[in-house]
Amino acid sequence: KAGVTQTPRYLIKTRGQQVTLSCSPISGHRSVSWYQQTPGQGLQFLFEYFSETQRNKGNFPGRFSGRQFSNSRSEMNVSTLELGDSALYLCASSWDNEQFFGPGTRLTVL
Amino acid sequence: GIQVEQSPPDLILQEGANSTLRCNFSDSVNNLQWFHQNPWGQLINLFYIPSGTKQNGRLSATTVATERYSLLYISSSQTTDSGVYFCAVEDGGTSYGKLTFGQGTILTVHP
Secondary structure: OOOOEEEOOEEEEOOOOOEEEEEEOOOOOOEEEEEEEEOOOEEEEEEEEEOOEEEEEOOOOOOEEEEEOOOOOEEEEEOOOOHHHOEEEEEEEEOOOOEEEOOOEEEEEO | OOOEEEEOOEEEEEOOOOEEEEEEEOOOEEEEEEEEEOOOOOEEEEEEOOOEEEEEOOEEEEEEHHHOEEEEEEOOOOHHHOEEEEEEEEEOOOOOOOOEEOOOEEEEEEO
16 A cells, blocks of 8 residues: 655745645545644644544644545645744544554745 | 653664663553654654554564553664654544654664
8 A cells, every 4th residue: 555645745935925735645544634843842733634524633823724635635734834834744644543654744934 | 631751862872782762651542653753754653552562573562551651672773773763642532633742762873
């Protein structure tokens, strides 16, 4: 089976812009979770989707949003980018509890 | 929320040495996973181990859920074992899809 894929792998944006990141889960996995990794805060949970419904949300501002499509692919969007949004964004998919991670999208905000 | 503490924060070894990484968590868990983060940032699954003991080659892990800790053992370490090791847990409530990560152990293996 193919693993979790994320696009794009690298992204450079400027403050105030918005960005959309994409995640394709392992075939058959219906749950997709998103995480942000920064040197200061470590790995933090953003949100989780299952069958197109957000079931759980972390402690991030409303500028961070996501959605899931009927084929389980997921996108996350960050609006009005800030310098502090520079991070590695990771998505993970799961069938039961075990999560499998994609390679991540490295976002730099200038 | 659940707290996850990993120790030691840093570990430096000579090739061939053995090591033990520890993960303490503050509440009951549905899920506990160990990951190795490679230099490009990808999290590689090592073990899914909410309880019990598992082994995979030179690596093994034990979780004692009643005492709220997990151990990752690396035997005969190799330079390719270098990197950051994370423990992550999903608590026993309705934390759908939410893993809480420890701060990681940075392992450096010298030839």
